Amino acid sequence: xxxxxxxxxxxxxxxxxxxxxxRERPFGDVVGTGEVLHSWMFDHGSAHADExxxxxxxxxxxxxxxxxxxxxxxxxxxxxxxxxxxxxxxxPVFVLTHHERAPLVMDGGTxxxxxxxxxxxxxxxxxxxxxxxxxxxxGGATVVNACLAAGIIDELRLHVVPAVLxxxxxxxLFDGVGRHTFEAVGxxxxxxxxxxxxxxxxxx
Amino acid sequence: xxxxxxxxxxxxxxxxxxxxxxRERPFGDVVGTGEVLHSWMFDHGSAHADExxxxxxxxxxxxxxxxxxxxxxxxxxxxxxxxxxxxxxxxPVFVLTHHERAPLVMDGGTxxxxxxxxxxxxxxxxxxxxxxxxxxxxGGATVVNACLAAGIIDELRLHVVPAVLxxxxxxxLFDGVGRHTFEAVGxxxxxxxxxxxxxxxxxx
Numbered sequence: 328x329x330x331x332x333x334x335x336x337x338x339x340x341x342x343x344x345x346x347x348x349x350r351e352r353p354f355g356d357v358v359g360t361g362e363v364l365h366s367w368m369f370d371h372g373s374a375h376a377d378e379x380x381x382x383x384x385x386x387x388x389x390x391x392x393x394x395x396x397x398x399x400x401x402x403x404x405x406x407x408x409x410x411x412x413x414x415x416x417x418x419p420v421f422v423l424t425h426h427e428r429a430p431l432v433m434d435g436g437t438x439x440x441x442x443x444x445x446x447x448x449x450x451x452x453x454x455x456x457x458x459x460x461x462x463x464x465x466g467g468a469t470v471v472n473a474c475l476a477a478g479i480i481d482e483l484r485l486h487v488v489p490a491v492l493x494x495x496x497x498x499x500l501f502d503g504v505g506r507h508t509f510e511a512v513g514x515x516x517x518x519x520x521x522x523x524x525x526x527x528x529x530x531x
Numbered sequence: 532x533x534x535x536x537x538x539x540x541x542x543x544x545x546x547x548x549x550x551x552x553x554r555e556r557p558f559g560d561v562v563g564t565g566e567v568l569h570s571w572m573f574d575h576g577s578a579h580a581d582e583x584x585x586x587x588x589x590x591x592x593x594x595x596x597x598x599x600x601x602x603x604x605x606x607x608x609x610x611x612x613x614x615x616x617x618x619x620x621x622x623p624v625f626v627l628t629h630h631e632r633a634p635l636v637m638d639g640g641t642x643x644x645x646x647x648x649x650x651x652x653x654x655x656x657x658x659x660x661x662x663x664x665x666x667x668x669x670g671g672a673t674v675v676n677a678c679l680a681a682g683i684i685d686e687l688r689l690h691v692v693p694a695v696l697x698x699x700x701x702x703x704l705f706d707g708v709g710r711h712t713f714e715a716v717g718x719x720x721x722x723x724x725x726x727x728x729x730x731x732x733x734x735x
Contacts, residue, residue, distance in 0.1 A: 340545070340704075340705035341705075487727075490710075490711065491705050491711045491712075493708055500544075501543060501544035501545075502544075504544075507694065507697070509693040509694065509695075510693060511693040511722060516717070517715075518715060521715055
């Protein structure tokens with residue numbers, strides 16, 4: 328049966344990005360936010376090969392519009408998102424949006440599908456596309472929080488970097504999700520990141 | 532040299548207690564908050580003997596008034612706090628308050644000293660009382676956040692329970708502390724709690 332997973336690089340204070348992203352600065356206007364959160368993947372990737380493989384193993388992905396583009400309103404079709412010509416997903420990616428857009432076929436197996444019917448539709452289409460493989464909720468925190476609140480995520484994998492970002496804007500993981508208990512099933516610490524794995528239990 | 536430590540039982544969403552504590556409900560009016568956060572100590576204490584010993588090893592403690600009493604305003608001298616006749620600290624405890632009160636000598640070696648001169652005075656007095664031993668910041672989150680913001684805490688030991696409390700009031704760990712980086716020096720996972728140890732680095 329399909330498992331819905333979610334991998335998030337998160338600061339100790341629960342941030343996955345800063346406020347005010349732009350095309351040039353996907354992690355917002357606080358310099359260094361993206362580097363703090365993700366350098367473990369890029370500078371020390373071989374030490375985290377299992378976790379990175381886990382992130383990319385899913386058969387389909389769901390992401391918020393903010394993970395694809397900072398633009399508001401109708402699509403600028405000349406901008407094909409932050410992920411370059413060959414995004415790392417190599418699978419169908421269902422992007423939540425209020426604006427229709429034809430699917431965008433990228434190199435390497437990634438196709439972005441734009442879903443205007445809400446979270447349930449995006450997850451249903453991702454499950455169908457994934458077949459027996461996992462569906463991964465790719466972020467950002469707003470979409471992850473909506474999924475946590477709805478009990479959609481079966482396995483939450485937090486990659487906690489040892490830093491407090493202290494941002495005064497932006498969305499924090501777990502904001503407004505209500506009360507939930509998890510089963511802690513994995514922890515692996517390295518100097519640059521602590522990998523924590525939680526499985527969902529029923530809400531209290 | 533004295534190390535300033537801080538042990539906190541914390542939910543995944545960064546809560547150490549709920550809002551609206553009373554004498555009868557030290558962890559606030561959301562039923563079960565204290566149990567979720569602290570049952571690892573009481574129901575599974577032998578599995579966490581090293582961590583519990585670490586919490587209580589300090590030579591002196593600093594705590595906020597809220598950790599001693601929920602009352603506002605002048606002291607009710609008939610109420611000797613939440614900790615019973617024989618508190619677990621067995622050392623001097625410096626309680627931050629705006630209201631003078633004579634020291635309160637408890638059974639078993641704990642004396643509560645009431646400090647009206649602010650955080651720096653409380654920490655200075657605790658350092659002096661601790662001698663070569665550690666000073667521990669005992670909470671709550673408001674005092675811990677003030678200490679983190681001021682760079683006072685050398686070693687932060689988080690005991691993360693696998694639950695999201697989803698509280699809509701109360702103080703979250705790291706709120707308003709600014710930007711800080713730590714060195715991750717320990718992680719131990721058990722089904723009921725994950726012990727994470729961080730050492731302070733200089734602020735960016």
